Amino acid sequence: MLLAIDTATHTMSIALHDGTQLLAEQSWQAGKRQTTELAPAIQRMMALC
Helix, strand or coil, X not given: CEEEXXXXXXXXXXXXXXXXXXXXXXXXXXXXXXXXXXHHHHHHHHHHC
16 A cells, blocks of 8 residues: 655645555645644545545
């Protein structure tokens, strides 16, 4: 399982890949809230998969 995280800009992206296919991905404008939004977003994504 691969969890990809991009926080280089104000647009955050996370994705989950199982080695064969993309299971989930999400991008959103986080601005300066990256620190507070990252962990909950990962938890929600993992719960869906």
